[in-house]
Amino acid sequence: MTWADAVPVALGIGGRVFSGPVVLVGAVLALGLAFFAGYRLGRRAGFVGDDAGALDRRLAEIGRAQSETAGRLATMAEIFGSRQADLARALTERLDGLGHRIGQSMTESTRATHENLRRLAERLAVIDRADRTIGELTGHVVALERIFSDKQARGAFGQGRMEAIVRDALPEGAYAFQATLSNGTRPDCVIRLPNGQPALAIDAKFPLEAWNRVRAAETAEAVKLAEAQFRRDVGKHVDDIRARYLLPGETQDTALMFVPSEALFADLHERFGDVVDRALSGRVVVVSPSLLMLSIQVVQSLLRDERMREQAHIVQAEVRRLIEDVGRLADRTAALERHFAQAVQDVDQIAISADKIARRGARIESLELGTAAPGVGEEPAPRRGARG
CATH class of the missing domain: 3.40.1350 (Trna Endonuclease; Chain: A, domain 1)
Incomplete structure (x- = not known):
């Protein structure tokens, strides 16, 4: 680190802030004024006799030192100016980054706040319904308590x-x-x-x-x-x-x-x-x-x-009628069965007659006529009363 790095960047006096170069220039001027004041006081005190030449040489050296100091101060002012610009640029970049992060944080916080508020509103709605229900139940309980009292x-x-x-x-x-x-x-x-x-x-x-x-x-x-x-x-x-x-x-x-x-x-x-x-x-x-x-x-x-x-006697009478109906149903079923048997017998007789007609038709078709005596090859006549 050089001696220029040790010089403060700024100085605050009376509520005002001064940069580093301004502070250095002021210090050099104050040093020159101090030497000049010492020289004036020495002359007034009578110390300008034989040592006047030495004092002039000393003042010449001080002038050269002031010139060198002024050059150095100019160099320092230039260095401090560049560093002040770099510092301002770094501060601007950091402030921009900080503003971006703060913006993102505020956006996320706003989104989270809106979500929390929405959930809170839903819960408040549920609580409101529960409160109304509790109020109604309280009214019912009070009414029931009044009834019991x-x-x-x-x-x-x-x-x-x-x-x-x-x-x-x-x-x-x-x-x-x-x-x-x-x-x-x-x-x-x-x-x-x-x-x-x-x-x-x-x-x-x-x-x-x-x-x-x-x-x-x-x-x-x-x-x-x-x-x-x-x-x-x-x-x-x-x-x-x-x-x-x-x-x-x-x-x-x-x-x-x-x-x-x-x-x-x-x-x-x-x-x-x-x-x-x-x-x-x-x-x-x-x-x-x-x-x-x-x-x-x-x-x-x-x-x-x-x-x-x-209603037991009514049930018994109905059961008797039911039994009579069942008996009549049995009689009618037997009669129907007899009718079916006779119908089956009639169908059989009809089948026999149809068979005879078929055989006679076959013989007529084969011309077997006139050679047989009457009655030969014919079925005997049915008995009286028989069907066929």
Whole structure:
């Protein structure tokens, strides 16, 4: 590295930037001014006596040094100019390459951003649909919660499900809703059994208040108290069903207590088996929608059997008529068979007559006439009554 490479390319003074050649020229001028000022001060101080000649020679040397320095500064300025142009060209090329890379990066980033925004829009659309669905489900859940919280509405809900199951399985006249019994009570449904048997009573007002308290309880003590209250409520409801709907000679000695939820029915048997046992001991059977449907299908089979027994005499009469028709068919088949046999015999006689005619025709064709006595070569005459 030369001494010119060690010179700073630029210098900043007071917020302004100066290039290297300008800095060097300024330094040389400042050095010359310093020597001139020293010379003036020496003369004023009286140091120009005998050493005046030496001082002149020194100043001449300084002038030559300044000339050499000026030449060198010009060379350095030219070198710095070329290097500054190379630096500017390199900076321009690098800036162009950097701009191209930045443009490509921005293009790719824009494309990726658009793709991400499109996917985000699709996901937001899916989320929006899911949010609307959740809103609708929330409304349904709130309505269902309102139904279960209201005793009258809860009874209507259970009554509606029970009525739908009964209507779908039984014919008209085999059931009655809110029918009045002899003691003035009105069960939710009465199913009329065949053969004059007592009716089957169904109750659809299952107590859910204590059950909701059991589900809402958070502490062990609260759960224990809620379960005890639930057992008391269900026990009282079972006693009411037994006292109101089990009437000897009018209703069956067993009544059905309808639970409108399969999950509640399963949880009831799992956690409150003693409640179910108490209901069974009181001849009150707890049924879910599926069990009620199965019970209705059993009743439907009984009704079908009863209708078949009621129509048995009609079936027997029809069977007798069918047997008579079969006998007549057999007689007519035998007569037809005789007709076919006679027809076959007639066909055979016709075949014999045709054969005779054919032989006689053959003899006529061969001129075998007049030589034979009458009756010779002829078939005997058929018997009286025979065909031929």
